[in-house]
Amino acid sequence: MMWNQAYRKNDVESGGSGGAQPLYPAMMESPELRWGFIRKVYSIIAIQLLATIAVGAVVVSVRPISHFFVSSTGGLAVYIILIITPFIVLCPLYYYHQKHPVNYILLGIFTISLAFAIGLTCAFTSGKVILESVILTAAVVVSLTAYTFWAAKRGHDFNFLGPFLFGALMVLILFAIIQIFFPLGKIGVMIYGCVASIIFCGYIVYDTDNLIKRYRYDEYIWAAVALYLDIINLFLSLLTIFQAADR
Template identity: 30%
Template sequence: MSYPSAPPPYDDKNPHYPPQPGAYPGGYPQPGAYPGGYPQPAPYAGGYPQPGGYGHAGGYPHPAGPVPPMPTIPMHLGDGYGSGDSGEENGLRAGTWDDKGVRHAFIRKVYTIISVQLLVTVGIIAVFTFVTPVRTFVQRNVAVYYASYAVFLVTYLVLACCQGPRRRFPWNIILLSIFTLAMAFMTGTIASMYSTNAVLITMVITAIVAIAVTVFCFQTKVDFTSCTGLFCVLGIVVMVTGIITAIVLSFKYIAWLHMLYAAIGAIVFTLFLAYNTQLVLGNRKNAISPEEYVYGAMEIYMNIVQIFTFLLQIVGRS
């Protein structure tokens, strides 16, 4: 069975409604015919261009190229994606730091806070060391140390364990200020028990260690953030060693045991300083979230102060 190669002309297509001679509605003239029997369509009102030819019979014309697939959500989004507290517990991937502007702004904010904290701490230590009435009062009233220690412990636990207060302004700045003052009072009280020369020498050594560790963390390819379990073990070692040393020294003072504990503490907190510095700098396996500038500043500041107190015990006893 054969089919005609072209449809019939319009005048024979529907015999019940024959076209009226003359023009289309609106006064447009009846179009002529295409070559091959197709009638010429009328031009659109308003001067629109003539449409092209008819498409393929039986459907819409095929696209010029393959249709790209619809984008889909990846099945694995990485550790810590979408969870609010994973940045503090497990860290964030290095991909979080792709924006160098965000990273540099975060680092500047953290080290600006640390600089203010250290200036306040050095000022309080200077008052407790060089002002004789204050030094005498602190030495005779040990309750100042225990009171500042209690305030330090409460504020540290709140900032370290509660995500809301440390991210909510101005509560995070208020808590960090109280934490800094409490730790500065503790450090000043400890420094008042040692000679002025020992305090000054320890300050210089601590500054050299902190700067050297920071420069080393910028340059080295060693990733301290990938050894989280090791640093947990080191923290437990320092805590257990401190408890044993305190118990033994309460009965009998042993100089070499005290020096051993101070040396272990100085080494361990130097490693902690490197670990926390790399968390702040990023580009490692784990990194602190850009919203955790208070947490990063608090950890690095506390590491520097701990290094100072341990070195002071070594320098002051020598």
């Protein structure tokens, strides 16, 4: 409680002007507090994305790094560790997401390990495909974010999307497993990428709506992780489509 009071005071002093408009019609809390929370979440996401870009750029540009991971048994083992590390870190991160500074340390490990995995994926992809995916991802994220804020202001609610998106994600995971054992070829990969892109576009709207209305002030880390994963998964889905089309 004391932390929340201090956090609210800091946010009002740093960003609240006293005349902010409610983000949505049924809003009962102070708009300054919610805007302060939203700014904090997007600041964390921005740092995560910059770190991901920086690490990914190093992995892509320094060729010995990528060759080490694919040309040696030790490199392959490290690559597998890097892939599973974000999933492992998510468990303690969820448990400690309100405990400072442990939450930031775990968030840093999660982001850097995932950035290495993304960089290795991009290392064997043409620059044109990466650029196309980045541009389209940025355009889609900005557009969907602006739309969600606009819709929330007019009383629209996207909480109903949760069960549908979860079910669609389960289907997507099963489809990916089928692809591993029974490859469907270029068309199958493109279908997978398109379906995944639509699902994560839905998740961006859903999680942004939760950011506006439902996340508590001490859940800034978990809110940032949710939206960061949505953006990264959308990028990887678009990368899959462009890679298949470029073959």
